[in-house]
Amino acid sequence: MELILLPLLFGIVSFFIPGRWGRISSLLFAAISLVAVTVKLFYFQPDVKEYFVNNTGTYVLGMTFNMAIDGLGILMLGLSNLVIFLVALSNFNREEASKPSFNGLLFLMQFGLNGVFAAEDGILFYMFWELTLIPVFLMLYWYGAKENHKNLLTFFLYTLFGSLFMLLAILAWGAYTPSYDYNKLMYAAVPSQYVCWIFTGFLLAFAVKIPLFPFHTWQPPTYSTAPMAGTMLLSAIMLKMALFGMIKWMIPLSYSALKFWQLPVIILGIIGILYGAVIALRENNMRKVFAFASISHLGLIAAGIMIFSFDALMGSIIQMVNHSLIAVGLFLCADIATNRFGTSDLQQMGGLAKVAPRFGFWFAVTVLIALSVPLTAGFIGEFLLIKAVFEYQAVFGILAALTLVLGAVYMIRAYQMSSMGAPKITNVADLHWNEMLVLALVAVLAVFLGLYPNGIISLVKPSIQHMLENVQDTTNLIK
Template sequence: MTVSILLFLPLIAALAVLLFKNETAKHAALFFSVVELAVAVVFLTKFVPNATTQFAVDYPWMPKLGIYFSAGIDGISMIMVLLNVLLVPIIILASYNHNYKNANTFYALILFMQSAMLVVFTAIDGFLFYVSWEAALIPIYFICAIWGGENRVKVTIKFFIYTFAGSLFMLLAIIYLHIQTPARTYDIHDFYNLSLSVKQQSWVFWAFFLAFAIKMPVFPLHTWQPDTYTESPTAGTMLLSGIMLKMGVYGAIRWMIPIAPLGFDHWQYIVIALAAVGIVYASLIAFNQKDGKRLIAYSSIAHVGLIAAGVFAWSITGVQGALYQSLNHGINVVGMFFVMDIISRRLKTRELNEMGGIAKVAPHFAIAFLIIVLGTVALPLTNGFIGEFLLLNSMYEYNIWLCAFTGLTIIFGAVYMLRMYKKVMQGETNALTILFTDITGTEKLVLGIICVLILVLGIYPNSVMHLSDAAVQNLVQSINQKIFQAGSPSNIKF
């Protein structure tokens, strides 16, 4: 049993969905995504939570150029694989109340994107990683450009330029590393074992950082995100925020820091500072947003900024927290965007000032919305609390003042999220909201699944965290040992 089954099934499913039309395409896409989830569960039951890479494949692709289709799953990859296979069926189900033109193409693109992202999360070959990284960009570009809002073309072009330009720097770094390897390979372990100077590693570090920081995004490379999230169709926004931005988090953990540990150690304080500034910057902007979808977009920047800070702090606690919070953030942000999609479809507006009193006419919706908000603001016994606690703990270990600064994301987030909930759900109904109908059918199912996940992952975090524990410990300790042996003097604290 190899990972190739998991990687190629969505691609085959995408081609199959193209053969169907309208409602049938929608149902077929959901069926195939659930099958993919079931296959992933089989892999999970056979997975041994240690530091080894399992279910590996290593097919010659362009062997004369040192390129192989090499992929496998360890504990770090497994968290991201679960995020992918769990959210895609939820996203497809959440789109059931939309009638998209050329629905077969729309859902085929989602499945194609799923396949590409799974390769990103499992690739061991650097060239394969880059190709799948770029391949994941193609379907989301068309999803946003064809089915997005009025300004979709302008916004999508900006998004494409940002991400493609950043990826080119990563490609240059990968080619450079390939040239440095004695056997002229793209194998990640050969990259890990290279003996490069601090200067060489610094260039490699920044080349990778640009690609990953744009994708997350990290301040000041975030400017594409709010417009893209706002103009994209809801399914596209969910794919971007729930899964695709985690490619940047994963890339930093798997590729950037282990390949260039001395370069990272030299510039660590700067990238943590950028992540910290982004947290407060995005939170302050979120305070002033009148558009609900745009508020959630800025909230996402703030929360991902904390995830990035945890990664860059580079401790076992921080990396574990970043992986777990990546899963939690994906669930919570998909829930938030779905809630806003329900509201905008019923009221034909996303302006928060035009809402109020919805809880009186839609009690089930109000309860689900509240649970998702509480998970987002990291209330204890919800999934967000565990992840953010670990991240803040890692920041405390790195620097107490930075911990206090980055911790503002919890305070600010609680203020603007609860204020949004109060404005939308509480108070008196008006002429617009009095006609709001409660959730039914697939809406209730999607929100029910998300609420259960928020509570289960908040109460039983070790059900997931044990999967990555050994892999994270092995990776972090080995990289820290390299930095120690090099006698790096940087480790600059504020």
């Protein structure tokens, strides 16, 4: 429970901490949450669900406020706390970190995220889901680029539009069961003609958030005008909420509709992979390159989740963790390069590695991780995913594998244009120690998970297996 409540406390306290203590306090708070979740991770029993709140009675509205974590939940909680820590650390030498409102919003965001990953009640899940939107929205508004009003409204309304349909889906599901508790929802006897609609409701919310191909239009402009912390939060952890929601909520609850939506969503995912990669090849705004790269990576993960086999899910989960790490690393590098050159246009960059060798080295390492070279977690994840897609449909597998090739091209192009060639700038500050620490942590974790993916697999295996068995059971029950 402390994992949920600590960030709330930190968030409220941060609003009242004066500016000059802000950066130290925020780093300290983030570290405390990270330590708390790490301790929990070490003593965690993956095969039992640990309840924070367990109300078995039925309440008004059917809301139970239940919260629990299984292996997948604790992994995501750990990821969100890690990302928040990395964000706080990478902002340490920046102006924003000494603003009380910035730090407060950061921890309120963490509160919402942790709640999403632990919620065991449909309405509670939705509440935390929306709760994450407000802090990031205000953060983007106050600390983002000046001319971003229109993008922000698009972002907010687009995500709200999607998630309201998710609310309808949850409500419709809840109409056939006394409470919104996850286990009750799981065994609700919903008439089979509604299941497909309910799946669609969930899918709209998640497709906007991920974003899947035709719903992605909010993403690149938002990313390119957001402050660095906002981009990191959006890309590294908010998108994971949607993927997590697909694994935990959408597919297990409305499994019988999976047959109908599986092929369309996988096709959209594959289109997203190719589309994102091709645009990233042509794009000159460095942040937008990484934004489209993100669309490309996530298309593959979404396709893997829709296949919903054990291997595909494992690949997706490993790749989710990996993508969080590389998103933090890449957007940090993009922000540093943008700051040093005063523009985010790749054409006007060049030679940063020569004048700032430490940046050059760590940026190269991050790019290599993003390329999923062997020995990194991305290799394992993408391998499993592409294998699963290939087994599902060979043509899709071949198309999906293009992500490796195209990814190499646009990543190395971005690196080359910004860091190689004749220096277009002299006399710049190299990496600050905290930035180097962030990139090093990202690299170490990615390599560690690449060498020892069993760490993740053994953690989430029981809960995924349980979920797969459960899904079969309920489907048989309905038949």
